[in-house]
Amino acid sequence: MAEKLTPFHITILVYMTQSGIIIFTLPRQLAEYFGTNGWLFMVPCFVISSLNIYLISLVYHMGKGRSIFLILEQSISKVVLYPLYIGLSSVWLIFGCMIGKKYVLLFQMISFPTTNPMIFKLAIDLLALLLLTKGIYTISKATTVFFWVTIWMYLLLLGFIPNFQWVRLTPFIFKEGHDMVRGGLDIYTAFLGYELSLLYLPYMDHKKKSMRGVYAGNTILSVAYISFAFICFGFFSLGQLKKLLYPLLDLLAFIQLPFVERLENLLYGFFLFLILVTVVMYWWAAAESVQRILPRANISILCSILVGISFVVSYIPTTLDQVNTWIMYLSYAATGIAFGLPLLLVVLLLVQRKRRNSYA
Amino acid sequence: MGRDQKTTPSLQHILQQFDQCADLSRRNFPEIRVDIVYFPHLVSSKLLTDEILEPFARPQGDKIEQLLEQSQFVFQADVKKVVVGILGGSVAIFHMDQVYMLDAYGPETRSLVQSETETIITGPHDSFVESASTNLSLIRRRIKSSHLKVIRCSVGEISKTDVYILYIKGIANLEYVEELQKRIQRIEIDAINEGAMLSQFIEDNPNSVFPQFLTTERPDAAESKLEGGKIITIIDNSPTAISAPASFFEFFSSPDDYYQRWALGTALRLLRYSALLITIIFTAMYVSITTYHYEMIPEALLRTLAESRTRVPFPPVYEALLMETMIELLREAGARLPTKIGQTIGIVGGIVIGQAAVQAGLTSNILIIAVASSAIASFVIPSYMMSASIRLVRFGLIILAGIWGNMGLSMGVALLIIHLSSLTSLGSSYLSPVAPMKGTDWKDVFIRAPFALLKTRPSQTRTPNTIRQKMRK
Structure with a gap:
């Protein structure tokens, strides 16, 4: 029996791909760019990402669940498409790689300042490769377990409610911010990951309402981000939030149990599961694109080569600042892909439909 | 005489096959020209007496043919099958040029006793035997x-x-x-x-x-x-x-769960999953915290931990591996030795590990607690096979925690999850009903819900008949 991705697994995959490294800095970025009640900016982000998912669902319905590669290849010559595939896979591959590198550098900063971060990077890449070569169904199964292992952490937010003060939210909206357009773009990247659902289309169970899974995943993420940002704005003052480099770590460090404290050391490890899924999904998307160019290539060898390339590339940026710059530009490109690719596909599908009607 | 000569080649052939098999028994009934060949330890002596020895011992002329026509005697022309039949506990009866087989399989077996590896408190106590x-x-x-x-x-x-x-x-x-x-x-x-x-x-x-x-x-x-x-x-x-x-989760349930009240069954299931967590990460956490993350210990506990480790000359990872190996040695020795000596090993081991190792400065007191808790927790898992596998995996996690602290631990857990996700059992997911997710099955996996709620069979079986209970209350 051929396995299919059920709406539930799509929900989990989308949510887990979306939740990534940005959560460490999100409240600070919101405070910096949007000032007071910056958390409210997450609401328009949610609406925009939902509209983007609507575009993807149009591709799904108009293309009747066909793979996006089939839709593209039906209308555009391979000479044009191959560079596009290479472009897509490059962005996705290096984006995934930089997310991994940022996580490693953060971890190195917290716990192992003297160790070469590339050793950690190698270990994480090998883990990701192991999962990558197992295929999308095993990835989805592992992701479901990772989801249950990590989702409980949002319950920790309840522990901050006694220290939450409404007065810290202030009655003002978006005051003391700056550069909101750039900030908006930067923060929107926190929602990226849903665009990979374009590639799930052939693996979805067409008998079920699979696209709802994508909406649900995005909604879970939005609720999680909004509640997290909201708690942060009521827990820290605006000035404090602007100064904290990684507010999430400070928030976690606040938790004290009778037998253990400074929980951020332990909980940071749990974020590995979220990062791993994000990295694996972007690499999986990259591998899917390259496979269209090399359909006969052995998938394990192909994945190993891609991961090898990304590992070499990850040597280039050495500091957190450099990695942040790479991530910023790559996330702009990924946002462009998130909107541009489904738009292109919808146009192609309209043309194909028109052509079919004129032949009939 | 002529008849004897006709049966002899077949009998000879079979005897030749079993040449140098001293345990093979052959009996001869010359009056009725019958030879029987069998392994006495494979056949039921009662059946042999009732079906063959007694009827054949009283010769009744040519009535032997009628006797052999009874349904329990199966005519067999294939020599290979005769050999296999004898090996399988049948009695081969050679009469004239024909061979009949009587299935008299009934070797001595162990009587039904209680299972030693899967003991339960309430419920039936019989267990499978070697037959x-x-x-x-x-x-x-x-x-x-x-x-x-x-x-x-x-x-x-x-x-x-x-x-x-x-x-x-x-x-x-x-x-x-x-x-x-x-x-x-x-x-x-x-x-x-x-x-x-x-x-x-x-x-x-x-x-x-x-x-x-x-x-x-x-x-x-x-x-x-x-x-x-x-x-x-x-x-x-x-x-x-x-x-x-x-499924992986099936190994954490015991028949006991259904024989007890559902609340107790649920508590036991939850206890076993906690035991799984403790077995896997407790010692590794000790290694990770005492090697790299001392800041995680609250001040009140820090002094005790530091004092306990002052005399220990090894890094925590060696200390933990040493003690874990010691526990495994004790467990293995206890399993192999007769019960009475096994108890002695337990006492000696307890003293060596509990007192002498600490006094000699080889390990810290707190590690003893961690190692012992994780060993005890591993025995809570009802399946011996699963418990042994998890104990082995624990060593890998301890080493990873010794290398990279909490991150090593996380990597180890991730590796474990990836491996478990890739496993299948008869082609179905090993992590069912968590991945693929089947929420309805959870009430008989993580908890033991009241029987009124356990209406369906596990989805992993892909059964054509999902409903197992129709009672409303």
């Missing part, structure tokens, strides 16, 4: 239904061990039955000695540290698996039955 027919009877007497089907196969070029595949027609998925049968028939080996050994030949991933089929010695467990839509495999000469397909 497949006894084991089959233990199941048949529990499931009085003609839908309980049994497929017989033979495995082992030399041992020719009988293997029985049991399933309930209409409940079990026949695709799984066919797949299992195919896998068993594909085995090419000289002998299979045990059920757990057979399961390694038919598992989806034989190289994994985790068992992919559940093994049980309890007939009530086998019965409930059958009724849940699973397939049971029984092997002759083994008290271990195999249940397939299996």
Whole structure:
């Protein structure tokens, strides 16, 4: 029996791909760019990402669940498409790689300042490769377990409610911010990951309402981000939030149990599961694109080569600042892909439909 | 005389086959020109007396032909089958030029006793023994239904061990039955000695540290698996039955859970999952915290921990590995030795580990607590196979925690999850019902909900008959 991705697994995959490294800095970025009640900016982000998912669902319905590669290849010559595939896979591959590198550098900063971060990077890449070569169904199964292992952490937010003060939210909206357009773009990247659902289309169970899974995943993420940002704005003052480099770590460090404290050391490890899924999904998307160019290539060898390339590339940026710059530009490109690719596909599908009607 | 000459070649041939088999018995009834050949230790002496010795001892002329026409005597012309039959506990009866077989299989077997590996507090105490027919009877007497089907196969070029595949027609998925049968028939080996050994030949991933089929010695467990839509495999000469397909979470339930009140059953299940966590990460956490993350210890506890470690000259990872190895040595020694000496080992080990190692400055007190808790927790897991696998995995996590602290621990857990996700049992997900997610099954996996709520069979079995209970209240 051929396995299919059920709406539930799509929900989990989308949510887990979306939740990534940005959560460490999100409240600070919101405070910096949007000032007071910056958390409210997450609401328009949610609406925009939902509209983007609507575009993807149009591709799904108009293309009747066909793979996006089939839709593209039906209308555009391979000479044009191959560079596009290479472009897509490059962005996705290096984006995934930089997310991994940022996580490693953060971890190195917290716990192992003297160790070469590339050793950690190698270990994480090998883990990701192991999962990558197992295929999308095993990835989805592992992701479901990772989801249950990590989702409980949002319950920790309840522990901050006694220290939450409404007065810290202030009655003002978006005051003391700056550069909101750039900030908006930067923060929107926190929602990226849903665009990979374009590639799930052939693996979805067409008998079920699979696209709802994508909406649900995005909604879970939005609720999680909004509640997290909201708690942060009521827990820290605006000035404090602007100064904290990684507010999430400070928030976690606040938790004290009778037998253990400074929980951020332990909980940071749990974020590995979220990062791993994000990295694996972007690499999986990259591998899917390259496979269209090399359909006969052995998938394990192909994945190993891609991961090898990304590992070499990850040597280039050495500091957190450099990695942040790479991530910023790559996330702009990924946002462009998130909107541009489904738009292109919808146009192609309209043309194909028109052509079919004129032949009939 | 002529008749004797006719039967002799066939008899000679069989005797030649069993040349130098001193345990073969041959008896002769010259008055009725009958020879019988059998292994006395394989046949039931009562059956032999009632069916052969007594009737054949009173010669009644040519009535012997009429006697041999009775249905229990099966005519056999194939010499190979005669040999196999004798080896399988039949009595070969040579009369004139013809051979008849009487199935008189009934060797001495161990009596039904309580299982030592799967003990329970309430519920039936009988367990499987080494005789497949006894084991089959233990199941048949529990499931009085003609839908309980049994497929017989033979495995082992030399041992020719009988293997029985049991399933309930209409409940079990026949695709799984066919797949299992195919896998068993594909085995090419000289002998299979045990059920757990057979399961390694038919598992989806034989190289994994985790068992992919559940093994049980309890007939009530086998019965409930059958009724849940699973397939049971029984092997002759083994008290271990195999249940397939299996899920990772199935190894954490015990028949006891259903015999106790649901609240207690639920508490026990939750306790076992906590035990899993403790077994896997407790010692590794100790290593991680005392090596890299001292800041995680609250001030009040820090002094005690620091004092306890002041005399220990090794890094925590060596200290932990030393103690874990010691515990494993004790466990293995306790398992191999007779019960009385085993107790001595326990006491000696307890003193060595509990006191002497700390006083000698080899380990810290707190590590002893961590190692002991994690060892005790591992024994809470009802399946010995799973418990042993998890104990082995723990060593890997301790080493990773020793190298990279909490990050190493996280990497180890991630690796474990990735590995478990890639495993399948008879082609179905090993992590069912978590991945793929089947929320309705959770109430009989993580908790033991009241019977009124346990209405469906596990989804992993892909059973055509999902409803197992229709009671409203």
